[in-house]
Amino acid sequence: MCKVRMLAVSAIALIMACVVFAQSPAPALPEGPMQAKVTTACTECHESRIILQQRLSKAAWTKEVDKMIKWGAAVAPEDHDAFVDYLTTNFGTDQPAYTAERLQNPTAKISKK
Numbered sequence: 001m002c003k004v005r006m007l008a009v010s011a012i013a014l015i016m017a018c019v020v021f022a023q024s025p026a027p028a029l030p031e032g033p034m035q036a037k038v039t040t041a042c043t044e045c046h047e048s049r050i051i052l053q054q055r056l057s058k059a060a061w062t063k064e065v066d067k068m069i070k071w072g073a074a075v076a077p078e079d080h081d082a083f084v085d086y087l088t089t090n091f092g093t094d095q096p097a098y099t100a101e102r103l104q105n106p107t108a109k110i111s112k113k
Contacts, residue, residue, distance in 0.1 A: 027052060027101070034079070034086035041073045041083070051091060053098045058088045 026047040029039050042051055045068075056064065061084050069075050075083055 030090045032086050032090065034082050037075075037079055038083055038086055041075050042068070044073070045071075049100070051087070054087075054091045055093050055095055055097065056087070056091065057093050058084060061087045061091070 026043070026049055029035050029048055029051065038051075039048065042048070054064075065073075065075065065080065065083050065087070069080075
């Protein structure tokens, strides 16, 4: 009985997660010569919002790309520097902070009771 209940709870959680992500497609990465390759390599494991939220220096992006390669990201050695340059240009410390899109009406007031 416990296994059935656990399976039911897991199924419901999975369905809810699918509904949430279906309502909010991940935004595309900015255009650029490496956009397609970065999108392909990075979104194999996580959605683009993880990247969009980052504001890292070139040194930090280099460490991040190296770490992801060690974890299995498919980045050709000849693309490594171009990956880092693309990420630094679009998500460097000099870029404005990421602003997430709201799923609900952004002008709606939250009532405090």
